[in-house]
Structure formats: C-alpha cells, structure tokens
Amino acid sequence: xxxxxxxxxxxxxxxxxxxxxxxxxxxxxxxxxxxxxxxxxxxxxxxxxxxxxxxxxxxxxxxxxxxxxxxxxxxxxxxxxxxxxxxxxxxxxxxxxxxxxxxxxxxxxxxxxxxxxxxxxxxxxxxxxxxxxxxxxxxxxxxxxxxxxxxxxxxxxxxxxxxxxxxxxxxxxxxxxxxxxxxxxxxxxxxxxxxxxxxxxxxxxxxxxxxxxxxxxxxxxxxxxxxxxxxxxxxxxxxxxxxxxxxxxxxxxxxxxxxxxxxxxxxxxxxxxxxxxxxxxxxxxxxxxxxxx
Amino acid sequence: xxxxxxxxxxxxxxxxxxxxxxxxxxxxxxxxxxxxxxxxxxxxxxxxxxxxxxxxxxxxxxxxxxxxxxxxxxxxxxxxxxxxxxxxxxxxxxxxxxxxxxxxxxxxxxxxxxxxxxxxxxxxxxxxxxxxxxxxxxxxxxxxxxxxxxxxxxxxxxxxxxxxxxxxxxxxxxxxxxxxxxxxxxxxxxxxxxxxxxxxxxxxxxxxxxxxxxxxxxxxxxxxxxxxxxxx
Ligand SMILES: Nc1ncnc2c1ncn2[C@@H]1O[C@H](COP(=O)(O)OP(=O)(O)O)[C@@H](O)[C@H]1O
Ligand SMILES: [Mg+2]
Numbered sequence: 001x002x003x004x005x006x007x008x009x010x011x012x013x014x015x016x017x018x019x020x021x022x023x024x025x026x027x028x029x030x031x032x033x034x035x036x037x038x039x040x041x042x043x044x045x046x047x048x049x050x051x052x053x054x055x056x057x058x059x060x061x062x063x064x065x066x067x068x069x070x071x072x073x074x075x076x077x078x079x080x081x082x083x084x085x086x087x088x089x090x091x092x093x094x095x096x097x098x099x100x101x102x103x104x105x106x107x108x109x110x111x112x113x114x115x116x117x118x119x120x121x122x123x124x125x126x127x128x129x130x131x132x133x134x135x136x137x138x139x140x141x142x143x144x145x146x147x148x149x150x151x152x153x154x155x156x157x158x159x160x161x162x163x164x165x166x167x168x169x170x171x172x173x174x175x176x177x178x179x180x181x182x183x184x185x186x187x188x189x190x191x192x193x194x195x196x197x198x199x200x201x202x203x204x205x206x207x208x209x210x211x212x213x214x215x216x217x218x219x220x221x222x223x224x225x226x227x228x229x230x231x232x233x234x235x236x237x238x239x240x241x242x243x244x245x246x247x248x249x250x251x252x253x254x255x256x257x258x259x260x261x262x263x264x265x266x267x268x269x270x271x272x273x274x275x276x277x278x279x280x281x282x283x284x285x286x287x288x289x290x291x292x293x
Numbered sequence: 294x295x296x297x298x299x300x301x302x303x304x305x306x307x308x309x310x311x312x313x314x315x316x317x318x319x320x321x322x323x324x325x326x327x328x329x330x331x332x333x334x335x336x337x338x339x340x341x342x343x344x345x346x347x348x349x350x351x352x353x354x355x356x357x358x359x360x361x362x363x364x365x366x367x368x369x370x371x372x373x374x375x376x377x378x379x380x381x382x383x384x385x386x387x388x389x390x391x392x393x394x395x396x397x398x399x400x401x402x403x404x405x406x407x408x409x410x411x412x413x414x415x416x417x418x419x420x421x422x423x424x425x426x427x428x429x430x431x432x433x434x435x436x437x438x439x440x441x442x443x444x445x446x447x448x449x450x451x452x453x454x455x456x457x458x459x460x461x462x463x464x465x466x467x468x469x470x471x472x473x474x475x476x477x478x479x480x481x482x483x484x485x486x487x488x489x490x491x492x493x494x495x496x497x498x499x500x501x502x503x504x505x506x507x508x509x510x511x512x513x514x515x516x517x518x519x520x521x522x523x524x525x
Binding site for chain 2 (some may be wrong): 175179182212
C-alpha cells in the first residue's frame with residue numbers, strides 16, 4: 001500500500017519536474033522570439049551594406065551584427081580548437097596513465113580551475129596581455145588570440161573531466177579485450193577506448209562550445225569591443241554577440257536598439273545550435289571512420 | 294615422457310587483499326587439453342589470466358609466484374623483464390567466458406588482432422579471417438553479412454566469433470573459459486572436434502563445468518579446491 005503511494009508520488013513529482021523544465025525552456029524561447037523575431041532580417045545582420053560584399057569581406061559592416069556573429073564564431077572555433085586536444089590528452093592521462101597520487105593531486109587542481117569565476121580568468125588574460133604588451137610594445141594588445149586562450153583555459157577542466165569519466169566508464173570487459181589480443185596501452189586507448197567513449201566526449205565538447213559562445217566576462221577584459229569590424233587576424237580586436245547583448249541591454253538609446261539585442265540573442269542561439277549539429281555530425285563520422293571503415 | 298608446456302610455481306592470486314588462489318604448482322603437458330573444473334567463484338578464470346599476465350590490466354589484483362611457458366622452443370619465465378608482453382598475449386591467448394565482440398563489424402572484429410600486430414596486406418587479412426571463421430563453423434552463417442556489427446550476432450555466434458578472433462593470432466597456448474557454455478549441443482560438438490584438431494599445434498587449458506565434456510576431450514583434469522589446483 002505504502003509502496004504504491006510512494007511510487008505514484010515519485011512518478012507525479014518526476015512528471016512535474018520535467019514539465020517545469022520544458023515549460024521554462026518554452027517560456028524563455030517564446031519570450032525571446034516574441035521580443036526579437038520582428039528584428040530578424042538581413043538588415044539586422046548587414047545594415048545598409050550589401051550582404052554579398054559583407055560576407056566576402058569586401059565591404060565593412062558598420063550598422064549590423066555580422067561582425068559580431070563572425071567574431072563569436074571565430075572565437076568559439078579558436079578556443080575549442082586550442083582546448084580540445086589538450087583537454088582530451090589530459091583526460092587520457094588522468095584515466096589511463098596517472099598513478100593514484102597524481103590523480104588525486106591533478107583532480108584537486110582541475111576542480112579548483114573549474115571553480116574559478118570567469119571574471120578572474122578574464123583578469124588573468126588581461127594581466128597576460130599587459131605582460132605581453134610590455135614584452136612586445138605596440139604589437140600585442142587585447143585581441144582575439146588572448147580571448148581564445150583565456151576561454152580555452154576556462155573550458156579545459158570540463159573537457160578533461162568529461163574525457164576522463166567517459167574513458168573510466170567503458171565496460172571492464174571491453175577495456176580488457178584489446179590487451180588480451182596483444183594491444184599496447186596506447187593502441188587500446190586509440191582503437192577501443194576513445195571510439196567507445198566518443199559520444200560522452202562530444203557531450204563535453206558541446207558544453208565547452210556553449211560556454212565559449214556565451215561568456216562575456218572573459219572577453220570584455222581581453223579583446224571584445226563595441227566596434228571593430230570582422231577580425232582580420234588573431235591579434236586584432238573583435239566584436240562578439242554576448243558582448244553586444246550585454247552593452248545594448250545596459251545602455252540602449254531606443255526601443256529599437258533593445259529589440260536588436262533580442263535579435264542578437266536569437267542569432268547567438270542559432271549559432272550555438274549550428275555548432276552542436278556540426279559536433280554531432282563529426283562524432284557520427286568519426287565513430288564510423290574509426291570502427292566500421 | 295610428455296613434454297611440459299606450462300609450469301607454475303607457488304602462484305598466489307589476490308583481489309584487493311582477498312586470497313583467491315594459493316600456492317598453485319602445476320604442469321600442463323604440451324599438445325594436450327587440460328580441463329579445469331570447480332565451483333563458481335573459486336578462481337578458475339583468475340587462474341587463466343595469470344598465464345598471460347592479463348591480470349596486470351586489472352586494478353586491485355596482485356599475483357606472486359613463477360610461471361614458465363615453452364615459447365619459441367624453450368622454457369621461459371613469462372614474468373622476466375625480457376618478455377614482450379604483447380607478444381606473450383598473442384602466443385598465450387585467452388577467450389573469455391562472456392563473449393566480448395568489439396563494437397565494430399564482424400570482419401573487423403576478427404581482423405582486429407592482425408590490425409594490432411601491424412599487418413597491412415588486405416588480401417592476406419581477408420584470407421586469415423575467412424579461414425578462422427571457417428574453423429569455428431561460423432563462416433556460412435556470416436559470410437554475407439561481414440560488414441554488420443559483431444554485437445548483433447546471437448550469444449553462441451558471438452562466442453565463436455571471439456574464438457575465431459583468437460585463432461587468427463595462431464596462439465601456442467589457448468586459454469578457454471567455458472567455451473561451449475552458450476552453444477547448442479551440435480555446435481558445441483563441432484567446437485569440441487575443433488579443439489581436438491587444434492591439439493597438434495596448440496596446448497589448451499580449458500575451464501569447463503561439464504563432466505561429460507571432460508570425459509570426451511580432456512587429456513588431464515584439474516579441480517580448484519579451496520584455492521588450490523588439484524590433479525584428478
Ligand atoms: N573485479 C573483481 N573485483 C573483486 N573481486 C573479484 C573480481 N572478479 C572476481 N572476483 C572474485 O574473485 C573470485 C574468483 O573469481 P573467478 O576467478 O571469476 O571465479 P570462477 O571463474 O571460478 O567462477 C570470486 O570470489 C570473485 O568474487
Ligand atoms: Mg569464471
């Protein structure tokens with residue numbers, strides 16, 4: 001009797017929790033689209049510049065969001081490309097090679113790193129910029145590269161942890177299979193363990209991509225500015241969507257400007273979605289390539 | 294006088310300080326099938342992974358004692374520093390109790406050890422895979438679906454797939470953990486015939502529960518009793 005009641009209430013509670021979650025997402029998206037959908041147009045992206053000329057970089061866009069979209073896109077690509085190899089290698093080290101003591105020590109280190117607020121990472125990036133500026137006067141300042149490096153540092157602990165957990169949770173029988181067939185440790189990692197954990201590792205990468213795309217604190221301190229155009233090299237300053245959203249919502253001059261902030265939010269969401277889909281496709285391809293070729 | 298293939302001295306096996314096997318000193322003759330019986334949980338599987346050092350890949354296991362195996366024509370201490378562990382596990386190879394196909398195609402599963410050994414010749418790989426699958430009587434069932442995921446096979450087919458994957462390495466010693474447990478009577482008999490054929494090239498140490506199987510194919514018969522291995 002009691003068991004039945006208990007089971008029923010657990011079911012009801014789970015449903016309630018799930019619907020609250022779904023509803024919050026729906027309300028959030030609904031709100032965003034209600035406020036921003038009206039502004040979505042080529043004009044929001046390119047202003048008065050002809051889109052083709054803007055995309056081919058022949059003409060600068062001064063009154064549209066295209067430079068911010070490009071900036072965020074490049075930023076995410078640069079920071080994840082920096083962080084992914086280091087993160088995966090770190091995860092492999094932690095799961096497969098570290099001794100018990102090393103593991104405990106590095107775990108503590110990564111937990112601390114994961115717990116550092118992004119504004120502090122931003123400050124560290126800023127200090128690095130100032131230091132580099134002293135070393136190479138005039139050439140190095142706040143830039144896309146510094147932001148990308150700082151963001152890479154920010155997401156590194158997630159990548160290491162997700163890789164480590166993915167590797168450690170491979171079925172013990174599968175883990176033993178390749179060594180029993182004469183595989184070296186690294187062969188086991190590359191040919192069996194990594195392909196088997198790819199889905200979980202991609203999960204960590206997706207989290208990292210989202211984190212890089214949305215972070216504002218780090219980039220304001222390390223290179224994002226209100227007007228910069230599309231960055232032409234890694235050492236230039238850049239525009240970014242979250243930074244645009246942040247400053248437009250804190251100092252808009254007209255309701256139209258605020259609405260363009262919502263438009264920017266929708267663009268950011270769309271950009272993240274594209275990157276996620278890209279990550280999924282890569283994962284499928286990689287697994288097929290590694291295991292079924 | 295029979296030639297000894299495997300000789301153990303005072304093997305002790307611990308899982309997280311719990312003593313599973315103690316002071317096992319036995320010999321297995323070359324070219325014979327030695328059967329190991331015993332209640333479940335008594336340490337039969339544990340004993341097999343002592344013979345190719347596979348326990349070293351498992352956390353919390355500790356083994357002491359000495360194992361000598363005749364490799365390349367002479368008795369060698371497998372725990373000495375001169376032994377290449379990858380080579381050892383190809384020569385002294387195990388088929389687990391639970392089938393463990395990797396999440397890849399049937400063909401790639403069987404070709405996997407060759408791939409690990411660095412063999413590149415595709416034609417030769419195909420030949421070896423086909424001959425191994427024929428030996429375990431699986432070829433006719435899978436020859437048209439070699440590209441399918443190995444995990445989609447039935448339990449008995451998976452077990453034969455794993456046996457084929459081991460045979461393609463041409464081991465000198467074959468360690469089998471209940472090799473016919475999930476096979477129907479006819480396939481089990483076919484596998485028993487295969488094992489008898491293999492004796493000329495291979496020394497077989499086999500864990501089995503079936504008394505009648507021991508009667509039929511085993512040349513010597515051991516039993517795990519209280520952590521010791523006793524010759525019956
Ligand atoms: N991964 C493990 N961790 C701890 N104990 C284990 C593990 N695997 C097996 N054991 C223990 O070791 C003993 C022997 O196991 P095993 O060699 O598999 O026995 P058998 O093959 O004879 O059934 C059992 O008591 C089992 O509980
Ligand atoms: Mg067993």
